[in-house]
Amino acid sequence: MKRVVLACAMFACGGDDAMGDPDAGIAGGDGGMTNGDGASCSTPMLDQPWLAGQLSTWVSGLAGAPRATTTQRQTARTYLQNQLMQIGWTPQLHSYPTGANVYATIPATNGATKQIVVGAHFDTVTSSPGANDNATGVAAVLAVARYLKDMTCRKYAVTIILFDEEESGLFGARAHANMLTIADVHAVHTVDQIGWDNDNDTRFELELPTATLESEYRAAAMVVGVPVTKTTTQGTDHEAFRDRGIAAIGLTEEYVGGDTSPYRHTAQDTASTVEQSYLQLGTKLVARVVMTELQ
Numbered sequence: 001m002k003r004v005v006l007a008c009a010m011f012a013c014g015g016d017d018a019m020g021d022p023d024a025g026i027a028g029g030d031g032g033m034t035n036g037d038g039a040s041c042s043t044p045m046l047d048q049p050w051l052a053g054q055l056s057t058w059v060s061g062l063a064g065a066p067r068a069t070t071t072q073r074q075t076a077r078t079y080l081q082n083q084l085m086q087i088g089w090t091p092q093l094h095s096y097p098t099g100a101n102v103y104a105t106i107p108a109t110n111g112a113t114k115q116i117v118v119g120a121h122f123d124t125v126t127s128s129p130g131a132n133d134n135a136t137g138v139a140a141v142l143a144v145a146r147y148l149k150d151m152t153c154r155k156y157a158v159t160i161i162l163f164d165e166e167e168s169g170l171f172g173a174r175a176h177a178n179m180l181t182i183a184d185v186h187a188v189h190t191v192d193q194i195g196w197d198n199d200n201d202t203r204f205e206l207e208l209p210t211a212t213l214e215s216e217y218r219a220a221a222m223v224v225g226v227p228v229t230k231t232t233t234q235g236t237d238h239e240a241f242r243d244r245g246i247a248a249i250g251l252t253e254e255y256v257g258g259d260t261s262p263y264r265h266t267a268q269d270t271a272s273t274v275e276q277s278y279l280q281l282g283t284k285l286v287a288r289v290v291m292t293e294l295q
Helices: 051-062 070-087 131-149 171-177 211-224 238-242 276-294
Strands: 092-096 099-106 115-121 157-163 185-191 204-207 228-231 248-252
Touching: 051 070, 051 131, 051 276, 070 099, 070 131, 092 171, 099 131, 099 171, 115 131, 115 171, 115 276, 131 157, 131 185, 131 276, 157 171, 171 238, 185 211, 185 238, 185 276, 204 211, 204 276, 211 228, 211 248, 211 276, 238 248, 248 276
Parallel strands: 115 157, 115 185, 185 248, 204 228
Antiparallel strands: 092 099, 099 157, 204 248
């Protein structure tokens, strides 16, 4: 589900494309930092031995069946709860009248209550296995949760959340957004479809970012070595938070640029169509931004 899409031209929007040396700083993170008390902290590198295999496993695990009916979505929720437990976080359900989100709260290590929200929708339309839309986004969010297990200093809490019922009207995201106190949220990052790159340019789109979030993603894109383009795409989960006045951004493949999966919302949206190396880059991009915000 996406709507109202307008691309910003590279120069008209201000700021060049973020395209760094693919080999420069690709590992990301510095492996260590200090907190405000001078204590040593550990920040994981972006290149991790578990990343490729785990992303593939999560996409395949979710895309084994559609996630549209009440029963199908409950099965998916159970799967997601199990994955969060395996990572080491405690899963919870946020139920609302027509569905339920799956989430885990990762505490700040300094006792702060202000939070970063990192989310993706797990539901699909009827009869679609939804590998790209949106098992890829869910896999990226779960990977962020895994990265944060190895980050020993976090100045904000992080809510890892998998939204229900995006396809039927952003119901899960809106239910969660309405729970939040605006002043308690540093930023919201949502991921929707990052598994298709037919032209192999590794470009990602930044959907309606604030100026600060755009700057953060462009800096991270230089580290990861990918180009990014700002768009004004709405109609997916980040919209629910922006409507409440919360700083939010959506990350996606080239939905506006025209290099987006032709299998979206069809039975052909299977795991075999997901470009795994591109998914890894998108995952590293959002992980880099989130970990930088937490330092």
